[in-house]
Amino acid sequence: MQRNSNISMAVIRRLPKYFRYLSDLSEKGVNRISSKELSQITGFTASQIRQDLNNFGGFGQQGYGYNVSGLRDAIASIIGLDKRYRVVIAGAGNMGSAIANYTGFHSSGFEVLALFDTQEELVGKEVGGKPIRDIRELGTFIDDHRVEIIVISTPKHAAQGIADIAVSRGVKGIWNYAPVDIRVPEDVVVENVHLNESLFTLSYLMKEKENI
Amino acid sequence: MQRNSNISMAVIRRLPKYFRYLSDLSEKGVNRISSKELSQITGFTASQIRQDLNNFGGFGQQGYGYNVSGLRDAIASIIGLDKRYRVVIAGAGNMGSAIANYTGFHSSGFEVLALFDTQEELVGKEVGGKPIRDIRELGTFIDDHRVEIIVISTPKHAAQGIADIAVSRGVKGIWNYAPVDIRVPEDVVVENVHLNESLFTLSYLMKEKENI
């Protein structure tokens, strides 16, 4: 992945975690937290937490700590959760359907407009209240609705072709569930969800534990 | 996560990638590859590839490179893909069903025996040919079938309780889709799939690209 900023991927991948922990704390009614307390909750060191946050600004106050909801909102804004994104899903199989049905994404600002599939018998049906359309309509649909993100949950052989169409129509983000590396121009971001790799890592770690 | 070996997580998470690239190459009929060529395919440096592999043994041959299928099989064995695992899925919602329906896991040695849910109207049905059972039967089922891995695709409030039951019956691996940190004894491995965090990372990276 090409990066253009000085924020490291390690820090970036902790941001959603901070957001989650702070959201949980806020829901519990906690108003204030120190980096030391947050360290106990998250397992990150207090030092790392302060370093991470100070990449984006001075959100704390000496002698006091951080305001929980204030920090949560600041991180939400850094992540871009105050925006709305228009999303389509390519591949209306099991995984595509599960994503379409998941309401949590909608409440975070990700609006699924439609799914697309090659299978004739799926076209015209609905998943999670969203229509399944013919994959051949993908390009014009992206144009018409100014779609920003495409989820690729197709078989792997179809993934690059779908990505090429989407990118040519202006999609800027790809959430890729297919077990392939998708090649895109450098102004497009690909985030991979490789479930096989995750499961294999579990297998390795279990094997390692056994052998001790 | 607690680690007991000297292999770093960075290396471990690359193993499934090596396996995937080598499998693809083998399917294409490629017999032999050098670390330099593999570097071009994977994007890792040749030096890193050699370092990574030499954590586990000397699989190459000077002047020649690596035998593709031999290396693939060696890595499969390191990951533990030559084993079979008995798996159950807790939570037969969209994500649980998608996992149950995914045949790729079965062919890698992960055998889903059953799903479990609290919802009365789901119990007795099937998903991907696997029965959905009452969550109250989870403990005895794990005992009876010597289940090794549990997939947790329940709402987050239920995750820790399910994990506790599973661990008390001897489950050694948890593949966790719930957006919480699950606490387990140190002989149990938890591998998290936090889709929200992945999507939020995509959002951040898109926002970052925009602002350049």
Next chain:
DNA sequence: TAGATTGTTAATCGATTAACAATC
């Protein structure tokens, strides 16, 4: 004010990359 805790610089640690002798 005194105590607490941040923001930030400096030190350490670990991972990646480079270099090269070994060897097929």
Next chain:
DNA sequence: TAGATTGTTAATCGATTAACAATC
């Protein structure tokens, strides 16, 4: 043998942790 490429040691780079002055 000569050429190629590994395995492995050494150098570099980057991320994490420690320390502490600033300040609320």
